[in-house]
Amino acid sequence: MTRRTQSRYIFDIEENSRVFRHQFFVNGVRRADCTTCESRVPVSEPYHHHWRNDVQDNRGHWIQIGPEEKDILNRIEDQAIEEFILCDGSTAARTNDFLLEAGMDAVPQLLRFLSYGTEKLEATVGFYVDVKKERMYYESSPLNIEHHLDIGEAVDMIFSMLLEKISNYVLLHQRVPLEACVIRRMKVTVKRFCASSKSNSCKLPLQYRVKNAAEVNENGSNKPDLKKLSETYLNQMDQHIPATLKINLYTFRVCSTSKELYAVPYLLRGDDVENTPTFIIQTDVVGDFQGLVEIRNIRKFLRMDTQDRVFECRQCQSHFVDRVHLALHKQISCGRNFMVWHMDKDAIELHENCLPLPKQYFKYDWVGLASKRV
Structure with a gap:
């Protein structure tokens, strides 16, 4: 269990300017000011002028969706695409880097894109794991994501619990640590619940x-x-x-x-x-x-939360320093419904009507698997 860096924001008045600062603290001691958040405007201007250039400066949390991206979303709906595959195309196995890129960037970006025009998403993540000449597929239980600003935390929780389950399983059955596993492919299953015109x-x-x-x-x-x-x-x-x-x-x-x-x-x-x-x-x-x-x-x-607080799950006695992670942990039932399947390592999966997502937008090689012909 790791402690997060605490932070706060303040406004300082310096001569004729109002300065916004985002400050980081570790164990109550100020460590640094965030350089990407700092903003300076004339003191007479309204507060929202601090944030009006966020999009131009690429400091906002929004994404851009144009006509081409909307066309992709329409194709995803028309072909009932709910499964998306991401593969690591490098020649050498690099499990740690692959998972880091996927968890921090690729999967959250995909989910933000798919959240456009929806009330919520139901997301499931699965890892294909090679260990000791065996191949297994580990899959999380579905997690509801009801706000696009929850996506990063949700992905972090799913990845953490999946890796914990994999580590325990291979240690018990294969007698090897997690570091012996190779993960080069994952599947993300997403059900989109589109917003209705009557929804408010x-x-x-x-x-x-x-x-x-x-x-x-x-x-x-x-x-x-x-x-x-x-x-x-x-x-x-x-x-x-x-x-x-x-x-x-x-x-x-x-x-x-x-x-x-x-x-x-x-x-x-x-x-x-x-x-x-x-x-x-x-x-x-x-x-x-x-x-x-x-x-x-x-x-x-x-x-x-600035005090030293620990939140305990009453079902499994896991401990968290963040109430959001505890809430997500409860939503996926403490990971009890995570599944594992043993696969033939030489088996080949064939999929028809695949939809490659444009790499110039997504930066990663995502492929959508259509569930019906068009």
Whole structure:
């Protein structure tokens, strides 16, 4: 069990500038300031000017989807493609590098792409493992991902639990450590639950649902006012929101260095944080506005865990320092439903109607396996 680096954000006033800083702490001691998050604007400008260049500077957490990518999504739907294969094309086995690239980049990128236009994803990951002249296939149980900002944490949890299961299995049955295994191929199964026109779901990322569920009213206390407020925000995005609108708005950001999710001010109009209506701006995976979620207790909403706390799973007694990982761990039933199959190492899998995904967009050699002919 490893301890995460804790962090906080602050605003400093330096002469006529307001400076945003994201600071890292280890065991309560400040270690460094994040250079990728630092932002400086004139002190008279609104807070959202700190974040308005995130897309141009490639500091945002959104992806770009154009006509070609939308065409790929349509083909995935038309051919009922739910399984995607990723292979390591290098000549020499490099299991650690392959898993690192897949877990940090390739799989999260694929899931973010597939999350476009959906309410949630159901994802399953499987590894093809060669060890001592045997081949096995290990597969996780399905995990529901209900917000695109949860994808990184979800993939991290699935990979960690899969590798733990593989390590225990090969040590027990083959009497070898995990390092003796070679993994050069994986399969990701994804069911897309597309958003309907009647859906108005606006869920928070799991990190904030878990910590502050009792403090958030997802529908707002007054629906007509909330709808009007959303329309005002959309109409004034590139201009100044009317000064008569006494609200506080926050938005989500993801640190390019630590991949940490945090909420930052977008517009602050009320000094009385307890009584000023406060909302968090919700966007989809491409940055399009989805709605506003009312925050009942902004102090608790923004507060990060800084104390030494350990969360225990009552089912299997596993321990976590992060409530998000505990929640994901519970969602996949402590890994009890993970499966392993023994395969003929010389067997050849043949698939028809495959859809190679463009490498210039995905950077990796993903292939979609169609389940029906077109």
